[in-house]
Amino acid sequence: MSTTSEQTTDRRPLHERVAADLRHEILSGVVLPGTVLSAAELRRRYTTSSETLDQALELLREERLVTRQAEAPDSVILKHRQRTMRPSKSVAPSDPGQPYRWIVEASKTGARVNITLLEVKVLPTAPAHVARALRLTSGSPVLLRSQLLTFDDEPAELANAYLPLEIVRGTAMMEHRKIRGGISTLMAKLGYPPRRCVDSVSARIPTQEQHALLRLPGNMPVLHTLRVVYSDHDRPVEAYDTVEAGHLNEVQYEVSQAL
Secondary structure (H helix, E strand, C coil), X not given: CCCCHHHCCCCCCHHHXXXXXXXXXXXXCCCCCCCEECHHHHHHHHCCCHHHXXXXXXXXXXXXXXXXXXXXXXXXXXXXXXXXXXXXXXXXXXXXXXXXXXXXXXXXXXXXXEEEEEEEEEXXXXXXXXXXXXXXXXXXXXXXXXXXXXXXXXXXXXXXXXEEHHHHCCCHHHCCCCCCCCHHHHHHHCCCCXXXXXXXXXXXXXXXXXXXXXXXXXXXXXXXXXXXXXXXXXXXXXXXXXXXXXXXXXXXXXXXXXX
8 A cells, every 4th residue: 555645644754654665565574575676666656756766765775675676777675684583482591501592592593693792891870770670779780791692794682681780799790701501591500590571672763872783774763672580589680671673673472371
């Protein structure tokens, strides 16, 4: 379905609206990989000029969703680039000798995955949202471990893990090195196994730092998740603040109910 400027209250420029419709069709699978988009057909569909259409397609090229044909002024759908991640699969500690569960699950997509540790430092005062999540008193310190996760060398997720300093002080968590099996594995060894977690998910406009680290195109929103991990006696022991490119990632949760 096409929408003209007379039919909508959407105040975005027309080329952004056209790109939004086509992006939705690509990512939802309405338009299949390899489909040729005829420029003439798209101009008729949206009752727009060649210049406006070129601007719309250029946005999608920046996102690597379409590419221009060398022999024709059309564009071809590259592929369905949206990744489905299942956060619940990464909660449990890793099996002995195995890498972090996120790497195991992400590798099942066939991509080359990697984690780069960006920063490890003590924050004298926990950010307000972290203090609330971890039920810390005002002015309590936390340890921050920041890392960048990539798929095929493309940034996929920026993750900040916050941990109560009273729990991790003097452990390997304080060192600037990766933790074999991930944070949950070491926390379990310290006597704080994960029992449940609560995820709060929202769409946001990225900060300058997030935009740069994730190499985002244009004004693409990000998917923000705050995960709080609870251990025995329902004590919150970990808070994960993660950001992912909104046009490349979807999050899937599975809920089972005993009958």
